[in-house]
Amino acid sequence: MPIDNLRILDAIVTRTSLDLVTKITPADLAKPTPCSAWTLHGLLAHMATQHHGFAAAADGESHPDHWRLLPLGDDPIDTYRASVNRVLNAFAAHDLADRKFALPEFSTEITFTAEQALGFHFVDYLVHSWDVAKTLGLPVEFQKEVLDAGLGFAKAIPNGKSRDAPGAAFGPAVDATGPSDLDTIVALLGRSPSWPDRMVPQMNLTPAVRE
Template sequence: MHTNELRFLDAIVTRASLDLVANITPADLDKPTPCAAWTLHGLLSHMATQNHGFAAAADGDADLDHWKLISLGEDPVATYRASVTRVLNAFAPHDLQDRKFELAEFSTEVTFTAEQALSFHFVDYLAHSWDVAKALGLPVKFEKEVLDAGLRFAESIPDGANRKSPGAPFGPAVDATGPSALDRIVALLGRSPSWPDKA
C-alpha cells in the first residue's frame, strides 16, 4: 500500500482514538480494558508514549528514551491530544516515504520503511480505538476502506508462540465470535470481540 494511502488511513484511526479518549473522565481511568495488563489509565499512557515514539522515529531520532512510558499528568486527555498532534505532524512531510524508521522498541538491529512504520501504527491504533470504546461502553465504527486494510494487516501478522512472550504487542488470536469485520480484526489481534463477557 502506498505511503499516502497509509498516511490517510492512519490519520483516520488516530483521530478516532482521540475522539473516544475525549470522553474519558477521571472516574474512568481505573476501568479495565481488553488489554488485560492495563487499566484505561495504563492503556492511555501506552498509546501516548507510542505516538511520541513513532513521531521521534519519523523525525530521525532513534533514542530509546522516546519509548519510555510517559506520565499523563493532571490532564490525561490533553496529554493524549498533544501526542496525537505530534505523531500526525511527524507523518505529514512529503518526503516521508524516503525515510528509514528506527523503531527502537521493535528492533535495534533493523530499520523499517515508512510503509512498514505506518502499517504498524495504523493497525495498533485501530485496535486501541476499539479497546478504548469497549472500556467506556461506547460504539466505534470505521468505513469499509479502513476495515479492509485493517483486516489485511491483521491477517499478515504471524500468530505463533512469540505472541505469548512478555511485551508481545498482540496476544494469540482468538475465535471471531462477532459478525463484523472489526470483530474479526480484534480477534486476530488477540482480543475477544465479546469482551468483557469473554476475556
C-alpha cells in the same frame, strides 16, 4: 498500499482514538480494559507514549528513551491530544516515504520503511480505538477502506508461539467470530470481540507487558 493512502487511513484511526479519549471522565481512568494488564489510565499512557515514539522515529531519532512511558499529568486528555498532534504532524512530512524508522520496541537490529512504520501504527490504533470504545461502553465504526486495510494487516501478522513471548506486540489470536470485520480484526490480534464477557490476556509493545 501507496504511502499517501496509508497515511490517510492512519490519520483516521488516530483521530478516532482521540475522539473517544475526549469522552473519558476521571472516574473512567480506573476501569479495566481489553488490555488486561492495564486500566484505562495505563492504556492511555501507553497510547500517548507510542505516538511520541513513532513521531521521534519519523524525525530520525533512535534512542530508546523516546519510547519510555510518559506520565499523563493533570490533564490526561490534553496530554493525549498533544501526542496525537505530534505524530500526525510528523507523519505529514512530504519526504516521509524516503525516511527510515528506528523502532526499538519492534527491533534493535534493523530499521523500517515508512510504509512499514505507518502500517504498525495504523493497526495498533485501529485496535486501541476499539479498546477505548469497549472500555467506555461506546460504539465505534470505521469505513470499509479502513476495515479492509486493517483486516489485511491483521491476517498478515504471524500467529504462533512468538505471540506468547515477553514483549510480543499482540497476544495469540482468539477463536471467536463476530458480526463485523472489526470483530474479526480484534480477534486475530488477541482480543475477544465479546469483551468483557470473555477476558483474554493481552500483550503490548512494552517488554513483558501484554497489549
